[in-house]
Amino acid sequence: MQQIVNFLFKNSITLLFLLLLGISLTFTIQSHAYHRSQAVSSANAVTGYTSEQINNVEAYFGLREQNEQLAAENAQLKRLLYNTQDSTNRPPVTLPTELGTYKVIQSKVIINSYSKQDNYLTISSGAKDGIKPDMGVVSSQGVIGYIENTSAGYATVISVLNSKFRLGAKIKKNNHFGTLTWNGKNTGFAQLVDVPRLATVIKGDTIVTGAESTIFPENIPIGTIEKVYIDKKTNYYTLDIRLFNDMTSLGYIYVIENKDKKEIEQLQQATTNE
């Protein structure tokens, strides 16, 4: 007994080190394990509040840019409004088919990261504003990501610039589907993989969200095709997409809730289980 106590006493620093190392390694491995598993995140009261205060000051430096973006978005919405008077000429793709399916919550990015392999954003609304995990996040220019974790007042978002990010997307012109991913190299570009070879892909074509996504409404812009090459392993096309969003400077954003999501997922679950 005496010897055990002596041993513990002599190696107390090493034991403390191993304990702390164990805890922090657990956090690290957990955060890499699977989607929505991060134990340590900025969606908590202390870090959320301080980041919000810092962001309040920083926001003043981007007001002009923010105003211009809002004006551009207003112009875009006005264009839709003025051009829908002729009901025979209405573009069927620009408005969601059923009104009331999607709920939109306005929020603001308070922490933005883009220099890492797995990037997350933190936004200033959380569970008490009605935000739940797996809701879509867009800006006026296009897709940003989806919600990962929420606390009472804050939420973290998996950004497009994250190796865990997956989203069904399509080429707007001919409806060929692919999966949007990020290879971790350039913050201005994402990759659309697994596009069938029979699709006609032309540089400059617009990529939008696909209809099979339960997170995003259809036809939200993502970016334009920049480069086309063939994946040697799978023999499918891989496209480099120039994102419409400048992911390095984000301000106000919209969180989209799909009210039919649960119903769709239950249906899919029931079908695959049979």
Added chain:
Amino acid sequence: MNSTVLINILRFLALLAVQVVVCNKISLFGFLVPYPYILYILLYPVNGNKAVLLISAFFLGLFIDMYLNTGGPHSVACVVLAYMRPTFFKFSFGVSYEYQTIKINDRLSPERLSFIFICVVLHHLILFLLEMFRFSLILDALLHTLYTTIFTLIICVITIYLIKPAKQL
């Protein structure tokens, strides 16, 4: 003794604040973020309580992880650095370092520079390997370590030089 404790607490808070408010927003060439907050571990008194250093380093890393949404690599790197510190002291200043009065935040000698350099390399290597966490990205992690080490080292040296006059008061 009391003033040493106070200075260390202030240093902890100040470095954490500087890292969160200023350094995390720097993104040189789109991917270089310096991490001068590890100066807290380097400048901790040589003969100070090791358990306190380990625990405070763990929490320093944990706070940085929270603000950066990284999930854990900063705390691992900080804890390992805090534990390995005496070994690096021995390497840079010789075996009898405990009997000398070493002050890291003094004029920069080759010994001090080598000590800071080794510490920064170890911290960044662990940090980037754990942050990327994929075998296919080891080369990227090493490149990131190299570039960021240079950046952090420059910022650390500048910070030490800037703070020095205040220390003599």
